[in-house]
Amino acid sequence: MILKKRSEPPEIFQLESLLQRIPFNHSQFPHWTEKLRRITAGFHGEQRVDSFWQEITLPIPHYLIHDLFIKKKHSTHQMDTILVTSRFILVLEIKSISGLLHFDQQTRQFSRTNKDGSIDGMRNPDDQVRRHEKWLEQFLTERKLDLPVIGAIVFAYPSAVIQSKAGNRIVIQSSGLPHLLDELLASYQQDILSKALTKKLAVQLLKLHSIKQLPELILPPDYFRGVFCPKCQKGQLHYYWRKWACKSCSFSDPAAYLTAIEQYRVLCGPTITNRQFRDFIDLKDPAVTSKLLKDAKMPFEGSYKDRVYLIPGKNRGTESNSIDFESI
Known part of the structure; x- marks a missing residue:
């Protein structure tokens, strides 16, 4: 059962609105365009991963929560997908990137080699999953629940080629999600929670969700005023x-x-x-x-x-x- 569906990030509409109202020669136009591209690509990648859940039939009590955002006093947790079952909790970190990907276990660095040979250093998704796992484990401990927490990194597109793994971390392509669930069901064969407790736990997690505030953007004095045509995207109404x-x-x-x-x-x-x-x-x-x-x-x-x-x-x-x- 899906407790929380995935919705389009509000940043997409915000950035589309901004780009519609600032001149092409504005100094920040390329920056906001690239940011919109990345957020949109990330959302489409998450939707691609979501589609594989339709191929999965779980014979145990389970609840799906997408885009769970938890705001704490000094930090936040933004989890792409959480699967709460009667046997385990699975948390997915979804990445919509391409290229040759390398995890360095000693330096904790994550890098991508592009087609032109250039190398990009990126935030290590393994570290992100570890943070989410620790928080979920603490969440369960506070409720005196002994439920395994499993984190996995899922690359949305086959253009992501994994050159080196992140230790024992589960790292898969999105198409491997059904197979991963089969393996987890085979490894965890005993129900730990009843159906009622599984539901209660999922709802408790969902109740912690809060709305992520949009970043503050400043319109330049020469922004385009008016109501714009949604059909031709050219004229002012x-x-x-x-x-x-x-x-x-x-x-x-x-x-x-x-x-x-x-x-x-x-x-x-x-x-x-x-x-x-x-x-x-x-x-x-x-x-x-x-x-x-x-x-x-x-x-x-x-x-x-x-x-x-x-x-x-x-x-x-x-x-x-x-x-x-x-x-x-």
Whole structure:
């Protein structure tokens, strides 16, 4: 059973919004473009690994939790996938990288050799898994549960060629996930937890999940203002006769401005005023802007003249913080 599905990282929408509104010649444009590429590739790799779970049938009580983010006082744990079973807990660190990969056990360095012969030093995924294993072991100890914790590194694509392993660490290609589960079931044949306790443990883990805050980005003064066409990705939409229309294509939609409100939230903050929204979408008429904000049905504070609207976090580009534990 999947307790928490994987959702698109909100950073993707944030970076797409930023790149749509800054000039190509901006000094940070290449940096943000590359960051978007990496985050998107990572998400697609995780989705690829997720698809292999459909081939796996487990004859024991089990619960899957994707993208578990746990915020502690001085550190965080972001675990790509956790499988809680009645016999063991499996935690996966998923990597969407290519090239010749080398783990150095003495220096704890992890490197990649590219096709052109260049070498990139990267964060060691073995160390990341070790951190997660230790935290989970402590979590179980506090609840007086003696359940094995197994960490594995999964490379999403076959273009990742593993030259040297990370000691005894389980390192596999994503296609090997079904085989790994068969091996674990053969190695751990006795149930340690009942079905009810397995479920209780998984829910306790899920309740620790918190929303990862988006990084703060600063729009340059010369950012592009307006509501942009989602169809042709070229033109700026113009508002007339109560709808937004694109002059470059046939697209029109009276609710197209809602995307701009979502962009404002991830780029500028969770509150917005009439003046701020007028400036953001390049609309001159305060009365029209007031109607648009009212039609968006957002909660607000203050009187008509000094009204501040609260942009809900449930919009696209953010993760919902509501989990119905009663239905689990």
